[in-house]
Amino acid sequence: MNLFYALIAALASSLLALVLHSLPRIQKIVTFSLLGVSGFFAVATGLVALLLSQHLSFELISTLPNLIWRLKLDPLASFFLIVVGIIVISVSFYGPGYVSGSNQKQSSLTSMYFFTGLFVGSMYLVLFAADVITFMVAWELMSISSYFLVIHHYEQPANRRAALIYFLMAQASGLFILFAFSILIKFTGSMSFAVWHGVSLTANMAHLAFFIALIGFGMKAGVVPLHVWLPKAHPAAPSHISALMSGVMLKVAVYGLIRFTFELLPNIYWQWGAVTLFIGTVSALFGMLYALVQRDLKKVLAYSSVKNIGIIFSALGLSLIFKSLSQPLLAALGLIAALYHSLNHALFKSLLFFGAGVINNLGHERDLERMGGLIKKMPHTAWYFLIGCISISALPPFSGFVSEWLFFQTAIQAPLLENEIMRALVSVAAAIIALTSALAAACFVKVYGVAFLGQPRSLRIQEAHDPDWGMRLAMGFLALLCLLFGILPTFTISALNIVSEQLIKTQLPPTESWLRLVPINSKTSSYGAPLIGVGIVVISIATYYLLHLSYKRAKIKGVKPWDCGYGGINQRMQYSALAFAMPIRRIFFDFFLPQGKIEKDIDRINYSIHINDLILQYIYLPLERLSFLFAKRLAYLQSGNVRVYLTYIFITLILLLWTTAKFG
Amino acid sequence: MDHSKIWLTIIQALLFAISAPLFVGITRWVKCQLQNRTAPSVWQPYWSLNKLFHKEVLTATTTSILFRIVPFLVFSITLVIAATIPLFIINATGSTFADVIVIIGLFALIRFLLALAGMDTGTAFGGMGASREMFVSSIAEPAMAMALFAVAMMAGSTNLANIISHLTTYNLYFSPSLILAAFGMVLVALAETGRIPVDNPTAHLELTMIHEAMILEYSGRYLALIEWSSAIKLMLYAALINNIFFPWGIAHDLIWDDVGIGICAFFCKMVVLAVALGFAEVSLAKLRLFRVPNLLGVAFIFGLLAVLIQIIGIN
Numbered sequence: 002m003n004l005f006y007a008l009i010a011a012l013a014s015s016l017l018a019l020v021l022h023s024l025p026r027i028q029k030i031v032t033f034s035l036l037g038v039s040g041f042f043a044v045a046t047g048l049v050a051l052l053l054s055q056h057l058s059f060e061l062i063s064t065l066p067n068l069i070w071r072l073k074l075d076p077l078a079s080f081f082l083i084v085v086g087i088i089v090i091s092v093s094f095y096g097p098g099y100v101s102g103s104n105q106k107q108s109s110l111t112s113m114y115f116f117t118g119l120f121v122g123s124m125y126l127v128l129f130a131a132d133v134i135t136f137m138v139a140w141e142l143m144s145i146s147s148y149f150l151v152i153h154h155y156e157q158p159a160n161r162r163a164a165l166i167y168f169l170m171a172q173a174s175g176l177f178i179l180f181a182f183s184i185l186i187k188f189t190g191s192m193s194f195a196v197w198h199g200v201s202l203t204a205n206m207a208h209l210a211f212f213i214a215l216i217g218f219g220m221k222a223g224v225v226p227l228h229v230w231l232p233k234a235h236p237a238a239p240s241h242i243s244a245l246m247s248g249v250m251l252k253v254a255v256y257g258l259i260r261f262t263f264e265l266l267p268n269i270y271w272q273w274g275a276v277t278l279f280i281g282t283v284s285a286l287f288g289m290l291y292a293l294v295q296r297d298l299k300k301v302l303a304y305s306s307v308k309n310i311g312i313i314f315s316a317l318g319l320s321l322i323f324k325s326l327s328q329p330l331l332a333a334l335g336l337i338a339a340l341y342h343s344l345n346h347a348l349f350k351s352l353l354f355f356g357a358g359v360i361n362n363l364g365h366e367r368d369l370e371r372m373g374g375l376i377k378k379m380p381h382t383a384w385y386f387l388i389g390c391i392s393i394s395a396l397p398p399f400s401g402f403v404s405e406w407l408f409f410q411t412a413i414q415a416p417l418l419e420n421e422i423m424r425a426l427v428s429v430a431a432a433i434i435a436l437t438s439a440l441a442a443a444c445f446v447k448v449y450g451v452a453f454l455g456q457p458r459s460l461r462i463q464e465a466h467d468p469d470w471g472m473r474l475a476m477g478f479l480a481l482l483c484l485l486f487g488i489l490p491t492f493t494i495s496a497l498n499i500v501s502e503q504l505i506k507t508q509l510p511p512t513e514s515w516l517r518l519v520p521i522n523s524k525t526s527s528y529g530a531p532l533i534g535v536g537i538v539v540i541s542i543a544t545y546y547l548l549h550l551s552y553k554r555a556k557i558k559g560v561k562p563w564d565c566g567y568g569g570i571n572q573r574m575q576y577s578a579l580a581f582a583m584p585i586r587r588i589f590f591d592f593f594l595p596q597g598k599i600e601k602d603i604d605r606i607n608y609s610i611h612i613n614d615l616i617l618q619y620i621y622l623p624l625e626r627l628s629f630l631f632a633k634r635l636a637y638l639q640s641g642n643v644r645v646y647l648t649y650i651f652i653t654l655i656l657l658l659w660t661t662a663k664f665g
Numbered sequence: 666m667d668h669s670k671i672w673l674t675i676i677q678a679l680l681f682a683i684s685a686p687l688f689v690g691i692t693r694w695v696k697c698q699l700q701n702r703t704a705p706s707v708w709q710p711y712w713s714l715n716k717l718f719h720k721e722v723l724t725a726t727t728t729s730i731l732f733r734i735v736p737f738l739v740f741s742i743t744l745v746i747a748a749t750i751p752l753f754i755i756n757a758t759g760s761t762f763a764d765v766i767v768i769i770g771l772f773a774l775i776r777f778l779l780a781l782a783g784m785d786t787g788t789a790f791g792g793m794g795a796s797r798e799m800f801v802s803s804i805a806e807p808a809m810a811m812a813l814f815a816v817a818m819m820a821g822s823t824n825l826a827n828i829i830s831h832l833t834t835y836n837l838y839f840s841p842s843l844i845l846a847a848f849g850m851v852l853v854a855l856a857e858t859g860r861i862p863v864d865n866p867t868a869h870l871e872l873t874m875i876h877e878a879m880i881l882e883y884s885g886r887y888l889a890l891i892e893w894s895s896a897i898k899l900m901l902y903a904a905l906i907n908n909i910f911f912p913w914g915i916a917h918d919l920i921w922d923d924v925g926i927g928i929c930a931f932f933c934k935m936v937v938l939a940v941a942l943g944f945a946e947v948s949l950a951k952l953r954l955f956r957v958p959n960l961l962g963v964a965f966i967f968g969l970l971a972v973l974i975q976i977i978g979i980n
Binding site for chain 2: 373374376377387391394395396397402406409410413415416421424425428429431432435436438439440442443445446447449450451454455456517523524525526527528529532533536537538539540541542544545548551552555556557558559560561562563564565570572574575576577580581582583584585587588
């Protein structure tokens with residue numbers, strides 16, 4: 002399978018959108034079909050290359066001298082290619098219905114189609130890249146095209162600000178990555194990743210390269226404290242773009258970090274693992290706590306992405322720690338946990354964003370406090386969304402659980418580490434991840450309970466209904482995958498083993514049967530997901546028939562809910578999202594510093610709570626003010642007089658000449 | 666996998682289900698004796714379940730189909746957990762399908778579904794119960810994870826059968842880490858099964874309820890299934906505590922003499938626990954909701970300390 006097919010299809014989707022601008026219906030069908038085709042090719046190419054463990058490389062000679070585009074497809078890239086492809090396929094089914102429902106101007110739709118194709122294509126290209134130039138060009142293309150997608154609803158000032166923050170941080174992330182690459186370029190004198198194998202770096206230089214790359218990729222992946230763009234940008238974009246950004250683009254950043262650390266850098270030091278684990282744990286806790294207190298559905302999902310990226314980074318951290326302390330088997334287990342969670346997060350987060358998009362389109366609502374009772378209005382969406390919620394809460398037998406289970410399996414092997422501080426750190430991290438999993442369940446009970454269950458809280462939401470077949474198919478497809486990757490983990494693990502073989506030169510022992518997942522050996526642990534899943538279903542159905550046959554005479558009757566005998570119960574008396582999260586908001590008070598406000602009107606009293614992202618408020622906003630202050634001072638330089646500017650140019654030239662002469 | 670082990674797993678699960686109401690009955694009987702009340706028969710929970718099964722089912726019109734599916738799912742998940750926890754014999758097949766992390770996950774799944782059912786009623790009480798239940802469990806669950814991680818690290822395995830056989834083989838009953846973990850686990854068990862001091866299973870005022878508020882709208886056979894599952898859940902926690910921290914007399918393999926001893930030992934230990942639970946319920950007062958995190962925080966710290974002692978101690 003040729004790796005260019007996916008790329009070409011994505012770019013064709015982008016270009017044909019421009020050509021077909023005046024034919025909106027055909028434009029929509031053609032662009033999304035081409036996107037679907039590209040996703041299909043990506044999955045097919047990835048599967049073939051991964052399962053056959055192929056290493057394909059290509060070189061494209063460009064018109065510029067000395068510039069060669071090097072492309073490569075190896076198991077690691079293939080795996081991420083499959084993840085991207087699956088989500089792109091589901092987007093291609095979801096998109097047409099979503100776009101029709103959102104009533105937008107044709108010109109802004111065309112630009113969205115154009116940049117969507119470009120965005121998807123650039124993500125493929127990042128995965129294919131085998132030298133610095135290709136990587137950076139693809140990376141920047143990915144950032145810029147997604148910037149235009151974030152700013153799609155530019156009429157609202159909040160979205161313009163979100164897009165600006167996103168753009169600035171994406172650029173900063175690109176700079177950091179380039180800096181990290183440049184260290185390796187300096188030591189090897191080559192741009193090609195292939196040459197970098199086995200480069201000898203001093204420990205300090207290796208540390209520098211790793212930590213700068215960690216900042217760069219971490220910023221794009223959205224780890225705390227570099228996450229502030231994420232909860233602003235993801236909700237601003239259209240829902241299928243949010244799914245692509247949250248589900249896939251963050252994973253591309255994870256891919257970059259894995260590629261750089263495990264393959265391009267010669268050695269791995271335990272400090273890297275410790276720092277990655279620490280950052281991951283902090284992100285998981287912080288993201289989860291903030292997800293819990295949001296009332297905008299898409300913001301909940303965005304903060305929950307911070308949490309899941311935190312888990313991926315924690316698993317990577319464990320893998321780095323075990324690798325540096327020569328425990329290759331456990332390093333492989335940690336890496337596989339991280340990869341598996343990347344896949345799972347892509348699936349359920351896209352599913353949930355699709356659900357949020359349906360509610361937004363057909364119920365015209367994003368605020369949880371005005372939803373309710375949607376399970377009766379949109380039953381299909383409700384069941385798919387429920388599967389997403391169970392998966393993201395890491396509950397068996399769905400997909401999210403498997404990867405967290407693998408994470409805990411790795412962490413529990415901490416006694417094998419020789420360093421006592423590392424042992425303690427790993428256990429504390431496991432404790433915090435366990436806490437975030439429990440909080441995730443609380444968060445998604447809140448989301449699902451308030452949005453889909455109970456009674457409608459607003460008039461608009463009562464008119465919601467299930468979407469067309471394409472959107473249902475997209476959500477059903479992802480829900481099915483959430484189930485399959487949850488109950489049949491052994492197949493995925495054997496595919497991931499190939500990636501682990503490539504990066505760590507170690508595989509987990511082969512599984513004896515698909516009934517039981519045995520990561521290390523059968524004495525240590527095993528998880529029989531298929532049997533548990535089947536057991537739950539079979540026993541439920543058996544109990545149902547047994548009871549309904551034995552107690553036929555006991556009828557089922559609908560009555561009014563219990564109102565303590567007072568009567569007059571209405572939908573305003575339901576527990577709200579705010580009230581649901583109140584106990585947790587209270588015990589984690591110091592994380593939020595919520596500001597409650599009571600306003601007295603003539604006939605009513607309004608109570609509102611405002612929770613600001615503390616990191617945004619105490620780190621980024623002061624920085625912003627500082628830079629404005631600085632900029633104001635610098636403004637004196639701009640007198641508007643051409644002669645003064647000429648003087649500046651002259652002084653700069655002299656300075657540059659002097660530096661070149663002195664150091665060059 | 667040989668067939669006797671599979672049958673053993675199924676028989677264990679059924680034994681759990683059948684004997685669970687008795688355990689509740691004994692606990693209630695002890696409580697009544699201590700409070701100087703005339704005690705109902707220890708078999709009373711069975712009659713109550715039977716009555717509920719025969720009754721007409723009233724469901725709130727505000728609820729959706731989810732509300733009517735949840736009791737069956739909850740019951741079957743409880744049975745699946747029952748099949749995976751060793752009761753009086755260690756080497757049954759069940760434990761190889763679910764290790765301690767899966768068991769924690771399945772308990773969380775039950776809670777998740779019940780909380781959704783509570784939210785589905787669309788009333789203040791259902792939401793209140795769901796919110797409080799998730800709040801309590803969001804601290805209790807990591808505490809339980811830590812307590813179990815401590816023993817898992819001790820045995821180098823998360824498989825419950827291997828953990829128990831490791832602890833019995835090496836006589837590790839009184840290691841400091843195990844005692845701390847046991848304390849943490851007991852506190853968590855009280856919280857997760859909705860007992861005093863966290864929740865009161867016999868509460869009558871809706872505003873003070875946690876677990877009961879969540880299932881307030883259930884009646885008839887649905888309620889029976891949920892009550893039965895709660896009884897099994899209580900017994901599952903009791904069995905976890907008994908078999909991990911006091912594994913005296915538990916049988917290793919299917920040898921009839923050992924199994925006889927195992928059943929006797931298990932029965933005695935369960936009675937002791939039921940009496941202890943009755944004592945605790947009578948002598949303690951229910952905590953204010955926002956004092957509960959302190960209690961569970963202690964459990965969490967105990968679990969974490971157990972882990973830390975365990976991993977710093979070895980060399």
